[in-house]
Amino acid sequence: MTQAAPLYIAGEWLQSGRDSSAVPDPSGLPDAGRVTHATLADLDRAAEAAADAFRGWSRMSAYDRSTLLRRAADLLRDRADPIARLMVREQGKPLAEARGEVIGAADHIDWAAEEGRRLYGRMIPARMPGVLQIARKEAIGPVAGFSPWNFPVSQAVRKIAGALGAGCTIVVKCPEETPYSCVELVRCFADAGLPAGVVNLVFGQPAQISEHLIPHPGIRMISFTGSVPVGRQLGALAAARVKRATLELGGHSPFIVCEDADVEAAIKLAAGLKFRNAGQVCAAPSRFYVHEALYDAFVDGLVTAAKAIKIGNGFEPGVTMGPLANPRRLTAMERFVADATLRGGKLRAGGRRHGSAGNFFEPTVLTDVPDDAALMLEEPFGPIAPVSAFSSLDSAIQQANALPFGLAAFAFTRNFATAEKLSTELESGMISINHFGIAAPETPFGGMKESGYGSEGGTEGMEAFVTTKFTSVLGLGAAS
Ligand code: NAD
Secondary structure (H helix, E strand, O other), X not given: OOOOEOEEEOOEEEXXXXXXXXXXXXXXXXXXEEEEOOOHHHHHHHHHHHHHHHHHHHHOOHHHHHHXXXXXXXXXXXXXXXHHHHHHHHHOOOHHHHHHHHHHHHHHHHHHHHHHHHOOOEEOOOOXXXXXXXXXXXXXXXXXXXXXXXXXXXXXXXXXXXXXXXXXXXXXXXXXXXXXXXXXXXXXXXXXXXXXXXXXXXXXXXXXXXXXXXXXXXXXXXXXXXXXXXXXXXXXXXXXXXXXXXXEOOOXXXXXXXXXXXXXXXXXXXXXXXXXXXXXXXOOEEEXXXXXXXXXXXXXXXXXXXXXXXXXXXXXXXXXXXXXXXXXXXXXXXXXXXXXXXOOOEXXXXXXXXOOOOOOEOOEEEEOOOOOOHHHHOOOOOOEEEEEEEOOHHHHHHHHHOOOOOOEEEEEOOOHHHHHHHHHHOOOOEEEEXXXXXXXXXXXXXXXXXXXXXXXXXXXXXXXXXXXXXXXXXXXXXXX
């Protein structure tokens, strides 16, 4: 990409006269391009543009907003192929996955467009005749969104479409690692005819942007997806100004295979979810607890599946796993494996860097990893699967709940009572049993404990962007 990825503020694409930084290609090829950094004046202008546009956008009929948003969704579908290609270059995932992500993002826009038309309030029966009591839902105001690099389009779209569908405007800081696909996502909204200032896109120094935008008087809410430590900082900045925050943070998701499970189905799903996007998925399973009766079969099956994965550049036909996003993740994987094996863990597949160029790491399976290993305590965010055996379901649930995180949990069982027990006792914002059933536009996505608060997706995701206003009217002459 020859042009630096631009900012989009108040309806203008901006890049000249500003600093920029390199966008590395995680596969080890020459840099994918450069990304423009916003100045403090740009950030002020973006927040003011969002605040100025809010009045008009929030008062536009939900029907008209929905028409514009659906047009943006159609443009995104039409442009899915070139956008997916940009994503492969800057993020590394296989082309088919990138395409699926873009098409899925269009679905999110359609959902938010339609759901914005159903943000009903209610009439409350009054204690006196002639009094009308109305609770209505109003857009909360301009939002500052912060989206991560693992799903450049589908993470950003949840913030943009949710905010816009509810009548909010947004300044979104998209990831500097993957700016080009985010620029094209925002271009779909611009080309759909949204008024200037409704969507604003910035890049730059992440900490400088959050420290400047969150306290800005024009911003009324933040929505962040990323790591727990950064979420803590951003949540504190929002709380200091009494601004609402949706925090979608990391997890360390348990995957429990019960004694009566269909083990082949469990292996297939475990391998698919664990190694997708090179394990860089906040809701990916990352601790596998398998009943001792199925343990050997599960480990053998997962090792076979891990060894069958074709690693490489996402453009190469047949590649099923790309590189990690940055060299920091590669170093983290090496640290997890060294620490686990030092503590007695047994390496059953992978465990090393793949090749000498790019951030490739082998799909890795470990067994006998003790609970105090770093891998069992910290979110791995990479292609490593530690597998442990259990004899009692209660002890597996206890281990699953032992960490301060609670984003997603997965389980396999053929028994409805066991499924109900898991659903009740697992401390997790999303639980999926016998299949992968999370992250659709119409279902709530979010965590509990340190995995954050608030939802994206579902009616809950729309509620996050509205506030309740109560009005009581005594009808003229009604009380006389
Ligand atoms: P990181 O914590 O440095 O950054 C994570 C994301 O937050 C990046 O997009 C970054 O630009 C942004 N960020 C960092 N500091 C910020 C600040 N002060 N203000 C605003 N944004 C800021 O970690 P990393 O090495 O880039 O990624 C690895 C970790 O991030 C993982 O361990 C994982 O927990 C987390 N992560 C989570 C998700 C998710 O979907 N929940 C996505 C990507 C990364």
